Amino acid sequence: MTRDYSKFLTPAGSSPLPKRAPSPLQMLGWKPFFSQQTDVDTLATTPPVRVTEVHRSGLRVLGDGIDTTIPPGPEATVGDWFLLDQTNPANSILLDRISLFERRAAGHDRKRQMIAANVDTVFIVTSCNRDFNVARLERFVALAFEAQVTPVILLTKADLCDDTAPYLDDARAISNRVVVEALNAKSSEPADKLASWCTPGQTVAFLGSSGVGKSTLVNALFQRSVADTGAVREDDNRGRHTTTHRQLHFTPDGCAVLDTPGMRELQLTDVEDGIAEVFDDLVTLAGRCRFNDCAHETEPGCAVRKALEAGEIDADRLARWRKLAAEERFNTATLAQRKAHEKSFHKKIKTVQQKKKR
Ligand SMILES: Nc1nc2c(ncn2[C@@H]2O[C@H](COP(=O)(O)OP(=O)(O)OP(=O)(O)O)[C@@H](O)[C@H]2O)c(=O)[nH]1
Numbered sequence: 001m002t003r004d005y006s007k008f009l010t011p012a013g014s015s016p017l018p019k020r021a022p023s024p025l026q027m028l029g030w031k032p033f034f035s036q037q038t039d040v041d042t043l044a045t046t047p048p049v050r051v052t053e054v055h056r057s058g059l060r061v062l063g064d065g066i067d068t069t070i071p072p073g074p075e076a077t078v079g080d081w082f083l084l085d086q087t088n089p090a091n092s093i094l095l096d097r098i099s100l101f102e103r104r105a106a107g108h109d110r111k112r113q114m115i116a117a118n119v120d121t122v123f124i125v126t127s128c129n130r131d132f133n134v135a136r137l138e139r140f141v142a143l144a145f146e147a148q149v150t151p152v153i154l155l156t157k158a159d160l161c162d163d164t165a166p167y168l169d170d171a172r173a174i175s176n177r178v179v180v181e182a183l184n185a186k187s188s189e190p191a192d193k194l195a196s197w198c199t200p201g202q203t204v205a206f207l208g209s210s211g212v213g214k215s216t217l218v219n220a221l222f223q224r225s226v227a228d229t230g231a232v233r234e235d236d237n238r239g240r241h242t243t244t245h246r247q248l249h250f251t252p253d254g255c256a257v258l259d260t261p262g263m264r265e266l267q268l269t270d271v272e273d274g275i276a277e278v279f280d281d282l283v284t285l286a287g288r289c290r291f292n293d294c295a296h297e298t299e300p301g302c303a304v305r306k307a308l309e310a311g312e313i314d315a316d317r318l319a320r321w322r323k324l325a326a327e328e329r330f331n332t333a334t335l336a337q338r339k340a341h342e343k344s345f346h347k348k349i350k351t352v353q354q355k356k357k358r
């Protein structure tokens with residue numbers, strides 16, 4: 001007799017256990033990385049809260065059943081997690097970050113300013129037209145790597161472009177660690193194409209020049225969910241992401257979208273490691289040059305020039321790496337360092353001129 005066991009088998013494609021819905025804290029972006037910094041008892045007495053808004057007067061923090069304001073501290077930024085001391089909020093404990101975007105302030109001391117913490121994914125947006133610029137994309141990818149945030153390159157306005165293939169090829173050649181997608185931001189595509197990075201508990205941000213479609217994409221993220229629930233009026237969800245201060249907005253799905261003007265002004269300072277990651281193949285090659293301080297120009301035993309002559313590396317990419325690295329060094333140098341550099345440069349010129357006179 002053959003028995004029919006089919007009724008006892010899990011149907012193909014379905015998981016045997018229903019997935020547990022994320023907890024309120026997980027929806028806010030709470031991860032094992034944070035819980036590992038503390039213990040159950042501490043969590044019970046000082047509950048975790050996330051900074052969702054930064055104002056001059058204080059930080060708005062959200063937790064499981066908590067929505068309050070704590071005094072501003074110089075050490076915190078939007079996206080940060082605190083263990084909230086409810087009796088004395090100023091004594092709340094800041095948890096270590098998974099990632100951090102920073103920039104140098106304008107002015108004399110050019111102190112570092114924190115832009116956003118614990119962002120998981122940054123969408124680097126450009127369009128399939130004249131805005132597309134490999135050097136700029138490399139620079140944004142370097143910033144993301146430096147901040148420990150996963151970069152994803154989005155090429156918008158695909159609908160206005162005859163052939164997206166060359167753009168995709170160029171963007172994909174930047175780093176094999178970066179996913180690249182081409183899309184029409186105004187269509188229904190963003191919901192699908194961004195879905196895997198915009199799951200509950202994830203925090204995302206957008207980088208890119210003006211007019212490339214960042215707001216259109218953010219709108220799409222909100223409208224998809226809004227359309228699903230049909231609960232929010234059009235003009236309400238418009239207002240959700242127009243802001244002038246640092247803020248996290250949560251889609252009804254529980255994905256946090258960072259909206260901060262500072263992201264647009266990120267400069268190329270203190271990103272030496274990020275640049276080295278983008279150009280890791282060239283960095284490895286340079287490590288094989290005979291001299292540690294090889295400028296890859298006329299030095300003997302230069303592995304970079306050898307590879308270039310053998311056609312193993314791209315001359316344009318090499319030039320972009322050197323330019324980006326030089327720009328980074330210049331930006332990162334303090335005013336004093338720049339002045340010292342100029343002084344020694346002028347001194348050199350003077351010596352040369354004096355020698356010529358003789
Ligand atoms: N056809 C088409 N138009 C797009 C696409 N993405 C954006 N646009 C249009 O391009 C214009 C600029 O888009 P925004 O979303 O405002 O660009 P942004 O990057 O937010 O610009 P800023 O707010 O200045 O930083 C708008 O008119 C959009 O409708 C796209 O993929 N296809």
Ligand SMILES: [Zn+2]
Binds near residue numbers: 290299
């Ligand atoms: Zn060299």
